[in-house]
Structure formats: C-alpha cells, structure tokens
Amino acid sequence: MLALERAIKPEDLSVGGFLAVLGEDQSLKPALFSFPSRHHPLLYSSKYTITFRHPTGLHPTLQISIPRSSLSEPPPRAPPDSKCSLHTYLTLPSSLFADKYQLSTTDPLFLQSHNLLSLRAIAGETDLEAPDWVTDRWGSSLLLELATPLSRPSRKHKTTYVNGNHNDDNDDYDEDDWQITIPLHLRYLHPSPSGYRNISVPWPVVFWACAPEDGGEGETAGGGKTMGINPFDRVGLGWDGLFAPGTLFYQLHPDTAASATGVDAHALVEQRGLMVEKIQVPVLKIGDGGGLSEDVHSIETVTLIVVCFGFLWVFRSLGEVVKKSGLGREGERRDLKGREKRE
Known part of the structure; x- marks a missing residue:
C-alpha cells in the first residue's frame, strides 16, 4: 500500500x-x-474543462476554461530560477484540422482575442483543402503556448512567470474562469440523409512546462542540478519530446464531470466522465429521394449537364469570333492576301 x-x-x-x-x-x-520524474500532478483544484461553442458549423471553436485561481502563479513545486509557461497539446481526428498559417500569426489582436501566445509545433494532416476521404493519416497534432492572467504580486519562490500576452482589464482573478479559444476547421465529410454527422474529439492536455534558465542544455533540472535517472521514464514517445532536456511538466486535471458537449440529453449523460467530446457537424444532405437536391444521382446528372452546356457555350462563342474576324492578326492576314495577289 x-x-x-x-x-x-x-x-x-x-x-x-x-x-x-x-x-x-x-x-x-x-x-x-x-x-x-519529468511529469508531476498539480493539486486537484487545478482543473480545466472543454466545450465547443454552438452552433459548431464548419469552423468549430474549442474552448478551454480554467479557474483563475489555478493560474495566479506558477506551480508551487517548480524549481527555483526556472521559466514556466502554460501549454496545451491537441490531438485532432482527420475530420478536423488547425490552420497553421492562422495560428502562426503574430497579430496581437488575434492572439489576445483567443488568449494564445504562439504555435509551437504542428504535425500530421495539415492540408487546408483536402477532404476527409483523401487523407491518409489518422489526423494531426499541435502544441500551443497559452496566455495567462496577470499573476498575483506575492509569490512563494523565485520562479520566473513568463507569458506576456494578457487580456485582463481588472484585478478580480476569481470572478470568471480564464477562457482560451482555439479556432478549428472542418474537412468536407461524406454526405448523410440527415445533413449532419457526429465526430469525436479527444480532450487536449493542459500543462505547465518549466525549463531551466540556461536553455535546458543537458539533463538538468531547475537550479542547474543534474537530474537523476528514472527507470520508469521513456523519453521521446510523446509531446514532451518537443521541449528542451531537463524541462519539468506539471499537469492540470481534466474535469470531465463538469463538461460535456453532446447531441442530445442521453448522450450528455453517457459522455460525462469521458475525455472525448462528441459534436454534431453539418454535411451535405443526400437521401434516397425527397427531391432533386437530395438525390445523389440527380445531382451528378445535373452537374454533368451544366458542365457540358458550359463547354458548348465556350466553343460556340469562340466559333463566332473566328467566323467574324478570322484566324491570326489583322496585319498578318493583309500580308498573306498581298503575297497571294503578287503570285
């Protein structure tokens, strides 16, 4: 025990x-x-919840809510003279993607409106135009550095608190939760008779990353001390490999009981306690009948007719131009007629 x-x-x-x-x-x-150990749990009061704004539409917005009391200062157990910053790591299915160009921006208005600092890493399916049925891999993953509210004046240790991008206009830290929004985008999915499909999105991980002030050269913890060997640790298997050696991670706890985004009341009850969000997204509505706009064969036939009509119209217009003015330039045609007369 x-x-x-x-x-x-x-x-x-x-x-x-x-x-x-x-x-x-x-x-x-x-x-x-x-x-x-590089990974440490925080107090159970340091929690976060996940929701998707409704209606989700073609551009779902992931919202992370964290109590301000959990962000008033860095982790109390962080080593002295280390730099701590708040991060989140998302794993997205192939049906969703993040625009790396949008999140890589340095526009302060965009970053402050979402309480983001920067995009640290992104991998996987990042094609902005590809539909879901042509993607080869499972999806994509990305690491974001998050902004935090202003820390309280009093601190228990010398840990440096970084994150200079704050969107806070008052000193009441406990009135509302700190809201972080991450804009996502929906790929084109297969049609359905109802016009909607359900997709599952795993919860992101939210954590503090505390790196040594020397930049993390070598396996050293905060304060320049060499870290011992952990027989249970495996390096480079997850998102911790995106940070410098010697970085310590302090995990916030997902509060799944207080957050659920489902399609109906029954799904809400089943979803509580799971670290997966199920959201309903719009797709092309195609059924087994019920009108010309909902029958797949009718849509294909009408599309083919419109394309053929367009080609015929273009060729007819070109033929009228050639018939009226002929081929080639006007000067070249006069020279050709002059040579024919001399011959």
Missing part, C-alpha cells in the same frame, strides 16, 4: 507506505523511496 509523499527535491516523486511479501512477511513494513 503506497501513496504519494512530499518530495525533498522539486524534480522528484516520493512514494511512501507499507510493503509486504505475500507468503513470507507476517506484518507490513514501512517503506519510502524517491525517483526523479
């Missing part, structure tokens, strides 16, 4: 409790051991 204990070093995790070997020990023995 083990539980988390307060560690002596900021980069360590300590586990304490009682151990016993079944069949050998007659009683439990106290145990306490520590090991370095």
Whole structure:
C-alpha cells in the first residue's frame, strides 16, 4: 500500500507506505523511496474543462476554461530560477484540422482575442483543402503556448512567470474562469440523409512546462542540478519530446464531470466522465429521394449537364469570333492576301 509523499527535491516523486511479501512477511513494513520524474500532478483544484461553442458549423471553436485561481502563479513545486509557461497539446481526428498559417500569426489582436501566445509545433494532416476521404493519416497534432492572467504580486519562490500576452482589464482573478479559444476547421465529410454527422474529439492536455534558465542544455533540472535517472521514464514517445532536456511538466486535471458537449440529453449523460467530446457537424444532405437536391444521382446528372452546356457555350462563342474576324492578326492576314495577289 503506497501513496504519494512530499518530495525533498522539486524534480522528484516520493512514494511512501507499507510493503509486504505475500507468503513470507507476517506484518507490513514501512517503506519510502524517491525517483526523479519529468511529469508531476498539480493539486486537484487545478482543473480545466472543454466545450465547443454552438452552433459548431464548419469552423468549430474549442474552448478551454480554467479557474483563475489555478493560474495566479506558477506551480508551487517548480524549481527555483526556472521559466514556466502554460501549454496545451491537441490531438485532432482527420475530420478536423488547425490552420497553421492562422495560428502562426503574430497579430496581437488575434492572439489576445483567443488568449494564445504562439504555435509551437504542428504535425500530421495539415492540408487546408483536402477532404476527409483523401487523407491518409489518422489526423494531426499541435502544441500551443497559452496566455495567462496577470499573476498575483506575492509569490512563494523565485520562479520566473513568463507569458506576456494578457487580456485582463481588472484585478478580480476569481470572478470568471480564464477562457482560451482555439479556432478549428472542418474537412468536407461524406454526405448523410440527415445533413449532419457526429465526430469525436479527444480532450487536449493542459500543462505547465518549466525549463531551466540556461536553455535546458543537458539533463538538468531547475537550479542547474543534474537530474537523476528514472527507470520508469521513456523519453521521446510523446509531446514532451518537443521541449528542451531537463524541462519539468506539471499537469492540470481534466474535469470531465463538469463538461460535456453532446447531441442530445442521453448522450450528455453517457459522455460525462469521458475525455472525448462528441459534436454534431453539418454535411451535405443526400437521401434516397425527397427531391432533386437530395438525390445523389440527380445531382451528378445535373452537374454533368451544366458542365457540358458550359463547354458548348465556350466553343460556340469562340466559333463566332473566328467566323467574324478570322484566324491570326489583322496585319498578318493583309500580308498573306498581298503575297497571294503578287503570285
């Protein structure tokens, strides 16, 4: 039986409790051991929720809500003299994508309106025009640095609090949650008889990244101390590989019980507790009848007729021009007629 204990070093995790070997020990023995870890949980009060603004339309907006009290200062266990910044890592299905050119902007008005700082990394399906049925991979992922409200004047340690882009006009930090919005875009999906389709979007991860002030050269934690070896750690398997060595991560907790975006009341009940948002998006409405605009064969036939008519109209217009003025330039035609007369 083990539980988390307060560690002596900021980069360590300590586990304490009682151990016993079944069949050998007659009683439990106290145990306490520590090991370095790059990932640390914050207090359970540091939570965030996820919603999609309605109606979602063709450009869904993902909204992250975080209590201001969770962002008033950097993680209390962060190493001294380290730089901490708030990030989110999104994993999007192929039906959704983020515009890397839009999020890479340096326009302060756009960034402040969404409480974003910058796009740090993006990978996967980033084609802005491709429909969903021609994408080869599962989707895309992106790392964003987020803006935070102004920190309180008092701090418990010397951790540097970075994120200079703030959109806060008052000093009441606890009145409303801090809202971060991420504009997304819907790819063209297959038609459906109802005109809508449901897609599932996994929750993003929200965390503090605290890097050493020296830039993270080598496996050093804050304060320039060399990190020990964690036998349970695997480097480069996830988004932590996008940061400098020695960076420590402090995770906020997803509050799935307080956030659900479903298509009906029954789906809302089932969705609570899951780190997946199910949203309803519009698609082309095509049924088994019910009108010319809803029958796929009728649409294909009408499209073919319109295209053929357009080609015939273009050829007819060109023929009238040639018939009226002939081929070639007017000067060239006069020279040709003059040579024919001399011959």
